[in-house]
Amino acid sequence: MEYPTLPPFNASKVLLPGDKLPPGLDPNATAIGSVFYDNAAAVSPFSYPISLGQDGKGWVSIEEVFVRLNTTYAPNGTFARLSNDSVPDQYGNATYIGYDAAVCVELFEPWVLEVYNSTTGAPVSMRLVEQGGVVQSRPPAPGVEEQLSGPPLSITDTNVIRQLDSSNLANVYITAHQNSVNQLTKDNGRDSYYVPCPTLLSFTSGRGSLGYTELSPSMFAESRGLSDGSNLLPYFAGTGQMLARRYNDRVLSNAYARPIYAALYLAFIMILGLVVGLFVPKLPLGVPHRDFNMYTWMAAFQAEELVGESIKLPGISRNMALDNIAEQVGGLKFRYVDPQTRSGY
Structure with missing residues (x-):
C-alpha cells in the first residue's frame, strides 16, 4: 500500500488565541498538530486517518497519544519534560506534571487465513497464508487431486463475494475507529x-498503580493494536457469504466404548465396593474399618495410629472400632481455639 501525501501543516487550526509555536519548531517540517485541553486526563489519544480505504486495500491512520501525569503517582517515572510550575504535596515536596508523547502508524489490510473448524468448538485461526483479499487458485500439491463438486459458486450465486474490498466502508471504519478511541479516553481517572x-500503565514496562516508568512507543503501538482488535474489528464481521476453500479432515483413527463390556466393568467395580464395605470386618493386619468421619480422625491422632501432636483422651486406644469410639466419647463438644489469642468459638 502506498502512503498518501499529507497536506501542509496549518498552525492556525491548532493554536489557541494567544498561543505561539515553541522556539525552534519549523512548521514546514511538521506534519500534524492537535490541541489538548487542560481536562485532567492522563491519556489523550489522537488519531489522524491518511487513507480511508478508497483503493480497496484497507485503511491507514497515524495514532498519537499525549501523556500528562502528576509526578506524585510516578516516583520512578521519566518524562520528556516537566511543567514549569510545581505544587507541594502533603509532605511539602514539589510535584510537577510530566509530559510525554508517542506516535505510531496503524495499518489495516486483508490477509488470507487458514482456519480449523472443529465440531466441538469455535473455529480457530491456524496461520497466515498470504497477504491479499482474494483466495488464489493454485495447482494442488504433488499426489493430491482436487475435485470440484458442481459449478463454481461465483457463477451459480452472485451474492458470494470473491474478495475483500474497503472502498465502500469508510463510514463504518470512521465510526468503529472512533469508538475504539473513546474506549481509551473513558479509562482515565475521574477522582483527581x-x-x-x-x-x-500498559504503555510502559511498570506494574501497579505507582508503576509508571517511561512511555514506550512499541508498547503503545501494541496496546493500541489490541484495543482496535477488540473494539473495532468485530464491526467488520458481516453476515454475507465469501468464497473460500474447504479441506476435510482425514480420519486416521477413532475410539469408542463397547456398551456391554463397559457395563460389566462398572458393575464389577460396584459389587467389589459393596463386598469390601459390608462383608469385610477388618482391614489387613487386624486393623478395624476406618472412614473419613470424626471418629476415624480421633483414632488416628488420639490413639496415635498416625504419629502427630495430640492431647490424650481417656479410654481411646489403638485398633478400636468406630462404634466403640463413638460410645466412649459420648456427647463430647468441640470448639475452635485461636492459637494467637487463645480465645475459643
Whole structure:
C-alpha cells in the first residue's frame, strides 16, 4: 500500500488565541498538530486517518497519544519534560506534571487465513497464508487431486463475494475507529487530576498503580493494536457469504466404548465396593474399618495410629472400632481455639 501525501501543516487550526509555536519548531517540517485541553486526563489519544480505504486495500491512520501525569503517582517515572510550575504535596515536596508523547502508524489490510473448524468448538485461526483479499487458485500439491463438486459458486450465486474490498466502508471504519478511541479516553481517572490508569500503565514496562516508568512507543503501538482488535474489528464481521476453500479432515483413527463390556466393568467395580464395605470386618493386619468421619480422625491422632501432636483422651486406644469410639466419647463438644489469642468459638 502506498502512503498518501499529507497536506501542509496549518498552525492556525491548532493554536489557541494567544498561543505561539515553541522556539525552534519549523512548521514546514511538521506534519500534524492537535490541541489538548487542560481536562485532567492522563491519556489523550489522537488519531489522524491518511487513507480511508478508497483503493480497496484497507485503511491507514497515524495514532498519537499525549501523556500528562502528576509526578506524585510516578516516583520512578521519566518524562520528556516537566511543567514549569510545581505544587507541594502533603509532605511539602514539589510535584510537577510530566509530559510525554508517542506516535505510531496503524495499518489495516486483508490477509488470507487458514482456519480449523472443529465440531466441538469455535473455529480457530491456524496461520497466515498470504497477504491479499482474494483466495488464489493454485495447482494442488504433488499426489493430491482436487475435485470440484458442481459449478463454481461465483457463477451459480452472485451474492458470494470473491474478495475483500474497503472502498465502500469508510463510514463504518470512521465510526468503529472512533469508538475504539473513546474506549481509551473513558479509562482515565475521574477522582483527581492527571492520575494513572490501566491504559496508561500498559504503555510502559511498570506494574501497579505507582508503576509508571517511561512511555514506550512499541508498547503503545501494541496496546493500541489490541484495543482496535477488540473494539473495532468485530464491526467488520458481516453476515454475507465469501468464497473460500474447504479441506476435510482425514480420519486416521477413532475410539469408542463397547456398551456391554463397559457395563460389566462398572458393575464389577460396584459389587467389589459393596463386598469390601459390608462383608469385610477388618482391614489387613487386624486393623478395624476406618472412614473419613470424626471418629476415624480421633483414632488416628488420639490413639496415635498416625504419629502427630495430640492431647490424650481417656479410654481411646489403638485398633478400636468406630462404634466403640463413638460410645466412649459420648456427647463430647468441640470448639475452635485461636492459637494467637487463645480465645475459643
